[in-house]
Amino acid sequence: MATTPFLVLRYPVDATTVASKDFDDSVADLANDIDAFAGVWTSWTPTIAQGATGNIAKTNNNSRSRLIGKWCEFELRVAITGTGTASAAMSFSLPHTSKWSGPLPCGSGMFFDGSTSNRYSGPLLTPSGSSTIAMIAMGVGYLGAVTFTGALATTDVITADGFFEVL
């Protein structure tokens, strides 16, 4: 057994009742301490690509992730401001490298085509051979190459959330 304290949680021994402010504050301290230890949500800037066009310009709207041990949870929302490549799969970078190469499910995603107001949703997959990006799967391929085959453009929006095992 180790003898060096690893984590100290702030919690006063004089907290006595739920109604007391001391109690509420101390519970908040406790929760914050454990959140800080177990995985706080942090800002994350994904890279958006479509085919040969990488790092497509976008406005990042509070994309966030958190890491608890080898478990990563993420939420993505970006508004596209640049232009992609038509008839090619769209993808985004993961906040951490996955332990496993695809195809492997890692969440779900939705694409809003601003030019038509159509929405396309599907499961997220890390594609075959990759452990760093995710794509939205459709019935016969990946979104961008099938179903919706236009180029990413201004007013388009991508949202996604999921979790995966990190390397």
Add this chain to the structure above:
Amino acid sequence: MAKLTQYADIIVPESFDIADEPRALRNMALGIDAAWGGEWQDFTPLVSQGATDTVYLTLSASSVARVKKIGATVYVVAYLLVAAGTGNTGAPTIFLPYPAFSVHEPLGHLIDNRGSATAPSVCQYGVVSAGTASQPTATDRLAAIQTNSRAANDWFGLHFCYETGVV
């Protein structure tokens, strides 16, 4: 059991009413599990096809089946690649690493793909619950989406987060 190489110095007074502070309790559990447990682990997936749940699809060694359990919360990420079918028809039955709390509980996304090992081809997906047509009250299994006989290069993608009845 995780090897104990570090410990958390968590001191909670006797007057701490955890029933009134579920968030603190949840976070405490997450913090402790992140340090001492809840690791991702392999599990042995079983996929049967046929009415009796006794004839199993042969899965490829390239399959990935990982599970992470924190208390009653189970995370599953899997890519189950079929190496050989059974010749039977009817939706395959996929067995869970831990039984679900109930048959009505949505488990998460199931991707059911036929025809290509590396990309969506004849792909269907949806949110699934425990129970099959022949065993609708069973909590330890679920039915695949497509009812076709399965063959090499078909695969299932599992991305679940659910509550188990096993703590």
